[in-house]
Amino acid sequence: MKLDMIFDAVAQNPIFENKFILQTNHTPEVIPHREAQIEQVASILAPALRGDRTSNLFVYGKTGSGKTLSVQYVQHELLKRAQSMQVPLRVEYINCKLKKVADTEYRILAEMVKKLGGEVPATGLPTDQIYNRFIDFVEKEKKTVIFILDEIDQAVKKMSDNFLYNLTRLNSELVKSQISFVGISNDLTFIDQLDVRVRSSLSEEEIIFPPYNALQIQDILKERAGKAFKPQVVGEGVIAKCAALAAREHGDARRALDLLRIAGELAEREGKKHIEEEHLDKANEKMENEKILDVISTEPKQFQIVLSSIIQLLESKKLQKVYTGDIYNIYQEFCQATRNEILTQRRVSDIIAEFDMLGVLNATVISHGRHGRTREIRLNIPKHLLGKVKEILRDSVGM
């Protein structure tokens, strides 16, 4: 039977030994080139083992520079130690970027209560009640609590920074217990945008994670590839190339690992026994493509209509750049034709800005002098994907 052959081939699996190792949520036991930072984090948080309040800590670094990994590593070690020493210590990790989980003041607070074992409804309560509930939970018994707030820059962007101020002041309302915070941010300028009071109390300590260079990424890749793949599957050249590709993207180790994993999957699918450099190229391309297609297909309807309008305009006029006003005109016709609500120009302007953020478009504000100011918009979708993109748009909004 043919299927059996396919299954057998996958079961034998000449490529992967343990693919999980390359997955981004895997925590390795060695974290190369981050020893110094890990030690710093540990020494700052260590007083918690004595039951003292630790300084609030702020950790910066670009994506894929090992921040989260290192902090979580320290978290686990700390908890292990606390358990053996019988210290009432809680260290909880919250990712503030997760939509619908912890991306607003209310939800972060609710998440904090949940981590401590409480139940909070998803909505319906006033925020200050959640504060009270949180305090109750922390005060129920004497303990030290450390919250790790990953990607707080994302959350604070959405709300006012007096949320952070409230957090740092919570301590003054506590009698028995103590809490402190570890903030993690990708945005190096984040702390500068904060209110001075918040800044000084939230970042009593700061640690910066520099991006990895190509050699360090190589080490990381070797380390993990050794365990993830069967022997002899990846050559020296492949690792080097993979590291080089990722180093170009500001030393993002996560990307390097993804790349290697996808290259491995491609090789596996082709029934090869080794990963070649061409697999990396294909993997690289595949990642780019999937990112764009995924973004576009998951975007809400109005976004897709706007994008359709832009593509239509570009194609019908054979232009490579268009302006907001023209887009809005086409957009209105489009909405009428497809019996959709017409949004204001203000909103469409924001939608375009969001597409720009996502990298689907390239929009620059330029001034045409007497003829006003507008965005000059170019499509940032590779030609070979345009067909697929149009297909997606046609299916969902009828382009």
Next chain:
DNA sequence: AGGTATTCACATGAAACTATTCTCTGAGTTAGG
């Protein structure tokens, strides 16, 4: 010619509104004693 002042066509910001989802509260209803 050279220097200002206008002016366009949006950008950008803030606040307010809307619909939806959810909790909590208290009045009214029901069923059992």
Next chain:
DNA sequence: TAACTCAGAGAATAGTTTCATGTGAATACCTGT
């Protein structure tokens, strides 16, 4: 009378609208030569 139901008030949130203000430089408009 205790338990139950159900409507209404109040919150949070996402997506928008409304109102207000900002802005870079090509042009129109002066100016004095």
